[in-house]
Amino acid sequence: MSLLAVLLAAVGTADLTRLVPTQVSRRTDLVRAVGVGALVALVLARALGFGWHSIWIAVLSGAVVTAVSLPHTRWTPWVLPASIVLVLATGHQVPRARPPIATWYESLEITGLAEVSIPDAALAVAVALFLMQSANVVVRRVLTDAGPDVIAEEQQLKGGRILGPIERLAIFALALSGNVAAISAIVAAKGILRFPEINRDHASGLKAEYVLVGSFVSWGLALVFVPLF
Known part of the structure; x- marks a missing residue:
């Protein structure tokens, strides 16, 4: 799990750097993101x-x-999932000594961390970093594949880029704590929040498709790592 934490933290942090507005070229932006991730x-x-x-x-x-980070092609969406599967399959074979942060971590007077191992704590932080912006990138690519008319709804429903990370982090935290009822409440609240917009969709159904596809992919990303803990 430690190696997976490293990978997710690198990808998540690299994507977060792109939220900072700059006047640099696309190539420079890519070099910066890769440098930060590495x-x-x-x-x-x-x-x-x-x-x-x-x-x-x-x-x-x-x-x-x-x-x-490369332009969207047929194979780029499979890079991260394939990397995660490879890390999960082979990560345990990479030698690892006692973590240098072990003494500091064990000295923390936080009751909830007493039974949480360092790899699990690192993975939880890394997943949180990934869910903040990288998951937005994944959701947008899925919506793009759903069709140009569907992704065009993003211009009218911009709140998803802000609400998405918040609800993913909340669902992830609640899932780790075993609070399934609260997750149901978040899902219900999302439906109530988006209902007026979907209700005005009339015959096209594009807003409904955008919300449903985006929401299910977003929730899936928030839950997919939970079984690893």
Whole structure:
């Protein structure tokens, strides 16, 4: 799980850097995102006890960030899922010593962390980073594949880019705590919030398709990592 935490943290942080408005070229923006992702991967891998392996882990993380940042093609959407599956299948074979942050982590006087291992804590933080902006990128790519008319609704329903990360983080946290009832309340609240807009959709059904596709993909991303804990 530690290696997966490194990968998700690298991708999530790289995408977050793009929220900062700049006047640089697209290539410079990509180089910055890859550099930040690789640096985060290197620091986190070292902190989690991967030793010299942190170097190639950072290189691979940078390569994944580069691949997922390229223009949308038939194969780019599969890079991240394939990388996650590969990490889950082989990550346990990468040697890892006692994490340098172990002493600090164990000294934290937080009752809720007493039974949470360092890999699980790192993975939870990494997933949260991923859900903030990278998940928005995934949702938008799915909506783009759904058709130009569907993604065009994004101009009228812009709140999803703000509400999406909030509801994903809330659902992820509630799922980890086992509070299923509260997740149902969030889903119901989302339906109530979007109902007036969908109700004005009339015959086209595009707003409904946009909301439903976007919501289900977003919720799925929030829940897909929960079984790993």
